[in-house]
Amino acid sequence: DAGVTQSPTHLIKTRGQQVTLRCSPKSGHDTVSWYQQALGQGPQFIFQYYEEEERQRGNFPDRFSGHQFPNYSSELNVNALLLGDSALYLCASSLSQVLAKNIQYFGAGTRLSVL
Amino acid sequence: AQKITQTQPGMFVQEKEAVTLDCTYDTSDPSYGLFWYKQPSSGEMIFLIYQGSYDQQNATEGRYSLNFQKARKSANLVISASQLGDSAMYFCAMREGPSYNTDKLIFGTGTRLQVFP
Numbered sequence: 001d002a003g004v005t006q007s008p009t010h011l012i013k014t015r016g017q018q019v020t021l022r023c024s025p026k027s028g029h030d031t032v033s034w035y036q037q038a039l040g041q042g043p044q045f046i047f048q049y050y051e052e053e054e055r056q057r058g059n060f061p062d063r064f065s066g067h068q069f070p071n072y073s074s075e076l077n078v079n080a081l082l083l084g085d086s087a088l089y090l091c092a093s094s095l096s097q098v099l100a101k102n103i104q105y106f107g108a109g110t111r112l113s114v115l
Numbered sequence: 116a117q118k119i120t121q122t123q124p125g126m127f128v129q130e131k132e133a134v135t136l137d138c139t140y141d142t143s144d145p146s147y148g149l150f151w152y153k154q155p156s157s158g159e160m161i162f163l164i165y166q167g168s169y170d171q172q173n174a175t176e177g178r179y180s181l182n183f184q185k186a187r188k189s190a191n192l193v194i195s196a197s198q199l200g201d202s203a204m205y206f207c208a209m210r211e212g213p214s215y216n217t218d219k220l221i222f223g224t225g226t227r228l229q230v231f232p
């Protein structure tokens with residue numbers, strides 16, 4: 001049973017560029033969330049996708065956008081990269097159920113460095 | 116105000132001993148969930164244990180147990196019989212609100228646990 005997979009594992013970009021990160025959820029999961037984890041900090045919620053729509057969003061600018069495909073996989077896009085966007089980007093998947101624990105399972109992340 | 120507070124930046128424990136990692140939370144919502152995750156140096160966040168706000172008993176998962184004190188708003192993780200492989204960052208997280216309304220997790224700043232022989 002494959003867990004959450006993310007690609008690429010590492011990425012180096014320069015300021016002003018655009019980047020796309022990819023995530024395949026755990027088998028059977030239909031919901032994908034994205035988090036940004038700066039060095040020495042806990043993860044910060046970016047947004048969540050369910051049924052191909054953004055269901056909830058954290059306090060991140062519009063430069064951060066996403067997409068969910070019919071197979072539940074997801075992409076995170078960041079435009080006009082800033083030095084401060086350097087971080088570990090974590091994808092988490094869960095199964096959306098009413099009155100459930102909705103435990104999120106995480107991938108190993110994509111480490112983005114902006115120079 | 117911090118919604119999740121982990122006051123121990125680092126902890127040391129000897130192999131086979133028990134250790135408690137502290138977590139306090141702040142919410143006015145009666146329905147919430149509390150989670151603990153382990154993050155090794157590889158980066159992946161590994162789910163350890165969950166406690167719902169309405170759960171009557173403290174959660175246990177193998178060597179992990181959660182000391183849930185609702186009135187004090189604390190959810191401390193207890194690891195029994197520590198192993199060298201337990202060395203990692205540990206994060207406490209909260210889902211603020213019922214699960215049908217939100218999946219957003221709010222994380223603390225983490226505690227680095229080091230287990231020595």
